Amino acid sequence: MSGVADETHDVSHGFAQAEKALQAAGRRGEPVLWYGEIALELVLGEVTPEARQAFLARVFRGVPETALPRWVEVLRVYYAHDGALQQAADALFMHKNTLGGRLDRLQAVTGLNPRSRADGMLFQLAVEFLSRP
Incomplete structure (x- = not known):
């Protein structure tokens, strides 16, 4: 590379x-x-580690740290399919209603809607932060 x-x-x-x-x-x-x-x-690359941690704590507030990897994978696949529920569910090997329920549960816990543009952008940035060393 x-x-x-x-x-x-x-x-x-x-x-x-x-x-x-x-x-x-x-x-x-x-x-x-x-x-x-x-x-x-x-x-x-310019975000300080402290700002990164504060941002992640805000976006994933209420989510146990042990559950973060599972949520990151769900969100990564969901956004990779541009929010197409059926396509993302197929890629995750689950029913689309199951995926929809999980996204609703995430909203209930965090107060942020992963399906909305504004909140979805926050989740996408959080997933990027968690995917980096």
Whole structure:
């Protein structure tokens, strides 16, 4: 895997860009990634560990830590299918009503609706944070 910087005359700046692109390529599983092709990775990489923990505590409030991996997988698959309940349920090997019930349960516990645009974005960011070292 490799990361490639944008054109620059500053070697240290170019190295930093290439390093960020390389890290993003590794997470995405892509052989080559240009710095100009990353966006979310730039923002997520700048969040302090303290801010990350505070954000996760807010989004997953009321969810036991032992249950987080299961919720992350459900949400990751649900959003990977753009919220298509049937497709996500099929990928998770469950009935769509079961998946719908689980999403409703998550809303009841956290107070955030994983099916809404605004709250869904928060869950998607949380899943990204939990998927990173």
